[in-house]
Amino acid sequence: MPKIVNHEERKALIAKATWNVIARDGLGGASVRSIAKEANLSLGAVRHYFNTQEELLEFAMQLVEEQATDRIMEHAKESLPPKTITLNMLMELIPPENRVVEMQVWLEYISYKLRKKELKEDSVHQGIVLIMNRLNDAGLLKAEVNLEEEIIHLHALIDGIALHLLMGFVTIGRDRIRALIERELDRIFT
Amino acid sequence: MPKIVNHEERKALIAKATWNVIARDGLGGASVRSIAKEANLSLGAVRHYFNTQEELLEFAMQLVEEQATDRIMEHAKESLPPKTITLNMLMELIPPENRVVEMQVWLEYISYKLRKKELKEDSVHQGIVLIMNRLNDAGLLKAEVNLEEEIIHLHALIDGIALHLLMGFVTIGRDRIRALIERELDRIFT
DNA sequence: TTTTATTTAATACGTTTGTATTAAAATAAT
């Protein structure tokens, strides 16, 4: 009987407005009012979908991680050589121009979770662990590799490059980053 | 004629209180009042040393970068094999337990500078660039290495590991991290 | 001891904040 509004869509819309505010003003500047304004909604409208500010912020930030995990995991379904798939998955963590905002939100999310000491699970990292274990079980990795260390090595390298890309330290393009990561994969693939 | 107070020392004391507040409550939670309370000073006292909140926060965050750069550059003076010096310098970026707060502040500083788009210079990165160039000029690196790429590679790897250490992804100890980095150095040293 | 510049403390003001409340508007079913 009411005006029908797709709740999920509307929440996602508010979440994306939240991303913009966080990228522009930081997590501390992400007030319910400023988010409502960014989303072209009233204060009460936003409050209707999220009961508290914390709920809204956590939803918005979590969405970044979820979407990233989904994007990464999509690659696993493709029918390509295992090394190419792995490379594509890792490269998904290097944000192109139009996903810099998401990475900025991710950075704030890291700090936030660190402060709240709720840093146990990270679906992106767990996804990488899963894939690497599959590769190893399938006998695609050299016998002498220390899997635990290589997972740490690879994920740290790709995240470090992504971070330094944002910070302006990385002067090389995506193609050369890709080649750099491929060299690392060559080191451990049979 | 006045009560003599070492300005620099007092400012550093306030800055360190600021670190604790930022690590606990985030940059957005770092109000002048909460910092004064953390430093056991009055609101007016803090305001006496810093005219605005922004000035205080920037001073405190900048101090982290300065101290880190100083620590790194100290290693350059030691009389040890070049590879060992380089390794020691890079390992300085892996925060031990008692410097986790500084790294948390550094994380917030990154976000802050990104937002303000004042991300041009970073003394830590510039220090690493300097040292690597020196090594290369001294003929200590293999002729075929692409210096630009290796600098990006090394710094990204060490910063990625540091970040993932904070996030709880890194399950190996400092010694094994050190060995991992040393393997990378072996790849480029003659 | 008196003087004097520095340091601290106390208080106040105008904004912005999160959240609550309440009523109005909108629309699908009857």
Place this chain on the structure above:
DNA sequence: ATTATTTTAATACAAACGTATTAAATAAAA
């Protein structure tokens, strides 16, 4: 057309905020 229920809008309020102002306390120099 009426009804029922969801969605939106408007307003209010206490708390926390940055900053300014003013007076008090402090301690080295005279």
